[in-house]
Amino acid sequence: MGGPLEGFRVVDCSRGLAGPRATGVLADYGAQVWWVEPPGGDPFREVLATEYAVFNRGKRGVQLDLKTNAGRDGLDGLLAGADLLVTSWRPGVTERLGLDWERVHERFPRLIYASITGFGEDGTLADVPGHEAIVQSYVGVSAEQVGLREPPIYEGLPFASIGAAYLAVIGSLAALYRRAEDGRGRYVQTSLVDGALSYLGMLWGDADNVSAAPPVVPGSIRLISQSFRCADDEYIGVHTGAVGAFGRLIGELGLGDRLAVAEDGSDMRIPLSEEERRIVLEEVPAVFETQPRDIWLKRLLAADVAAIPELRNGQIFDEPQVRHNNMVIEVEDPLLGPLEQVAPAIRFGGLDHRPVAGAPRVGQHDGQLPSVLAAEDAAVTAAGSAGGDRQPLLAGLRVLDAGAYYAGPFSSRLLADLGADVIKLETTLGDQLRGIQRPFRSASAGKRAISLNLKDPDLHAARDALIKWADVVLHNMRPGAAERVGLGYEHVHELNPQAVYLYAPGWGSHGPDATRQSFAPLMSGYVGIGYEVAGQYNPPMWPVGNEDPGNGLAGAVGILTALLHQTRSATGIYVENPQLNATMSHAAHIVRRPDGTMLGAERLDPLQTGIGPLDRFYETRDGWICVVALSDSEIRRLEPVLAITILDDPRWATHDLRIQYGYELADALSERFAQSDSQDWLTRLWAAGVAAMIPKTRSNNEAFHRDPINQAIGRIAQVTDTDGRFVREAATMVRVSGATPAPHRLAPEFGAHTDEILHELGYTPDKITELRHRGSIR
The missing domain is CATH 3.40.50.10540 (Crotonobetainyl-coa:carnitine coa-transferase; domain 1)
Incomplete structure (x- = not known):
């Protein structure tokens, strides 16, 4: 197909x-x-x-x-x-x-x-x-x-x-x-x-009012997002980002009498006291060590708390939901033979394409x-080429985003960066992520915000008008939730058959795990990335680059692919982008042979210094240096700088040998690098055309955001908040000629555009006042 x-x-x-x-x-x-x-x-x-x-x-x-x-x-x-x-x-x-x-x-x-x-x-x-x-x-x-x-x-x-x-x-x-x-x-x-x-x-993010938005550290708010060791020495990932999940977990752990929870489930907006923080950091892990992982999984899933097993590489290929999603394909590679590989993550209604041919030979x-x-x-x-104007690339594209948290909304934020008009539709309780300012701002920059109680019949006309207005409708609710509030695919397609409809569920729209919760970075641990970033023989760790941004990036690809297809077909299309699928794509470089042998996995050394002797960090006389020399030509440039023979040494003549005898080569290089300072090595390596950099050992957040070059090319935007103070955050990450960059706008305040949008939809000021008075809008 x-x-x-x-x-x-x-x-x-x-x-x-x-x-x-x-x-x-x-x-x-x-x-x-x-x-x-x-x-x-x-x-x-x-x-x-x-x-x-x-x-x-x-x-x-x-x-x-x-x-x-x-x-x-x-x-x-x-x-x-x-x-x-x-x-x-x-x-x-x-x-x-x-x-x-x-x-x-x-x-x-x-x-x-x-x-x-x-x-x-x-x-x-x-x-x-x-x-x-x-x-x-x-x-x-x-x-x-x-x-x-x-x-x-x-x-x-x-x-x-x-x-x-x-x-x-x-x-x-x-x-x-x-x-x-x-x-x-x-x-x-x-x-x-x-x-x-x-x-x-x-x-990341940088603002002049730092004291107003301190960094979120573990145990500072009523949110638990952590990997815990269980009694059988296996690890379980837990996340309480869902409404009420913090309270449900605390109750399941038997700590309900010592940790207060919010009655409306909005725990993430409430800080913890010092004693409550001690309980979260010390006693919660101790409770998990009292029972095996399988027992905890059953208990937490029954309590509707997001929890996953931290899997080792390859185990994800055999998980029931993965097979249900058809996320494993068999490909005959001309060099490596038959392989099981991660399948394409995004699904297009009636247009799925399954790769069957391997990579070509030279x-x-x-x-x-x-x-x-x-x-x-x-x-x-x-x-030929017709003339073009210089408006933003996606000017005129209208997007209705009914998503919450990060992964789903980040897809539409990327479209807003390119000029799309995105309306963020929230309930009257609001997006739970609003409790954590930094990620919320990142996920919803450039949007307009409207807050509606879609259970109120007086707002069904507004909902339907927004559906008819939109070129794209997206959400990441659990299966069945969108249908209950009139945002399901069938209803949207009936009202607006030209619309692209993106559904970004956690696990999939159906299947054995479809109704489970999904939060980052749990899914990374589920697909094996926790062990990948931890290094060989170490317990799993959360990756910095987690699946929420990855899922959002993939969702934007899905939307634009569908829109491009629509330019030729003139019809809307259903697109599904499960977080499980997108997270597996992060580890797509890991493949499996028919005998179960995994290739491309667990390459990071136990000390987390690199994935081979020529792609790693080395200690110098006064710090560290990162050096990468992968091709033969790169290695040739490295050899004279270090006065060492690599390619002509029979132990290291090929890449496979350099991996097999990697510790010997790393020891030889370590001796060289320890003889001089990092800056001296950097100067000499750059002069020889060798890839090298002094790795940062302290957060580069503020310096990166205040770098005038990053601001000049639009990578970082400096804008003012409602109090007139400067905020600096990621802005245009892909730059396109022949199109004016869309002006960067901070994520909207809760319900900031409710009146404006309802007025556009034909609601009178009196009706808007009435709806607000009875709590149906914010």
Whole structure:
């Protein structure tokens, strides 16, 4: 069955983690993707074997030497019939190749050109290779991830690359959607720094009124989000973010007489006293150690408290809901053989596309290139390019967001960043996440807010009018809840058959676990990421880059994919984006062979310093240095700096040998790095063209938000709150030419636009006053 992107053609000139993942998403949903490799193949094929097996599945592979006229001519032949070009070249490389945006756009004016760099387009770090660990060290992830020692901690989840991949897809799909209207190609730019920020924005933020919004620390409010060791030495993840869940958990633990709970369930807005904090931090963990995990799971699920088992890698493949969601596919990889892989996360009603072909061999489709594309070149080129205005990219798009917490609402926030008009629909109790200012602001920036009691018959007309107004309707309620308040798919489709409908449930719309609660970072622990970021032999830990932003990013991809499909089909479409599916995509680089062998898992060392001797942190004479040298050419540049032989040493001649004898190589490198200071090493390594960075050991939040470069390119916005004080937060994380950036607006106050929107829907001032008086609106 064809996917929603069938008929679109993508040319992929990227390498590494972010670019191939981005184009892999497009291939998974039906686009025809041509993977362009240099002669002999991508230099990271061996190092990233499992990643490439997944993210390049279903693509067509060709070899082109873009340093030659013949190679560039071959690329032009591909681009003549393409909709999108994706690159990951560092700034300056495209100009040397004659493949910069200006020259490509002149030849192919309808082509969307997406560039994913390590550090962005400001150029200050243009010469530093943008590997995952290097960027995370620069941004400050190394100071944020919890570990078993003092920072820096190597992050075991490559969420900067995951975020950059999603952002590139979001920007590209939005540009293609706009192109359907004005025929104009555009330049889409994002980076691994932006990718990291798309996750860190949930936790980060900077404001002049710091005292008004202190950081939320464990035990400071009535929220328990933690992994607990049980009597059988297994771990259980627990989250009390749902209305009333804190009280239900405390009662189940037998502590109800010592911890007060809110009668209306809004515990997250109430701080704990010092004694209550001591109970949460000390006594609650002790109670969990009294019974095995299976017993606690049964008890907490019966009490309607979000709880999951922390699984080890591979166990998730056999879970009943995972199989019910068809989240495991079997693919024959030409290098690794038959593999079970994580399936595409997003489901489109009637348009699901199941990848069956593995990643192509080097040059597998070289001979097919001219005949496949020649027939369409002339027609596509002749279409030309219509003029375009410079309004925000998604100006005119109307979104009704009935979601709550973070994962669902973050999808529409990403659309608001690009100019969509998003109305956040809340109950009269309000979004529970409002109790934690920082993540709420991140999830709902740029929106308008209306608060309605949809059980009041006098507001059914408002609800239905909003449905008819919207181009997109989305929510992440548990199954059945939307139907009870008139926001179910059938009702929405009946009133507005052109609308795209995104449902983002925790586990799925149906199946054995469909009615269970879902909260981040529990789902990360469920799919095995807790053990991935903890390092070998260690107990599980919560990842910094958790599934809430990931689910939101995937949801935005789903919406835009459906909208792009709608430009050709003129019909609405049902889209489902379960948090379980999206979280499994975070660990998609982990695959399983038929004999049960897991590949790509548990690569982080016990001390959480890295995933191999040439991708890790090393102690220096006065601190730490992060060094990444994965390809042979990168290793050759490293060798003279350290006065060490690696590639010509039989112990370390190949990537597999460098992993097998990794501790010996790491010991040799450790001796070298201990001889000089971090800054001295950084200067010498950069001069040799080696990827290196001094990892942050303290939070970089404030400095990052106050960086004038980040503010100048729009990555960070500085705006004023209702009291006139400055707030700085993540803003435009993907930048697109030919479109004015939408002005950044702080998340709305509770019910801030209720009167305005009801007036737009035809309600009189007297009726609005009456509704407020009886508590039906806020």
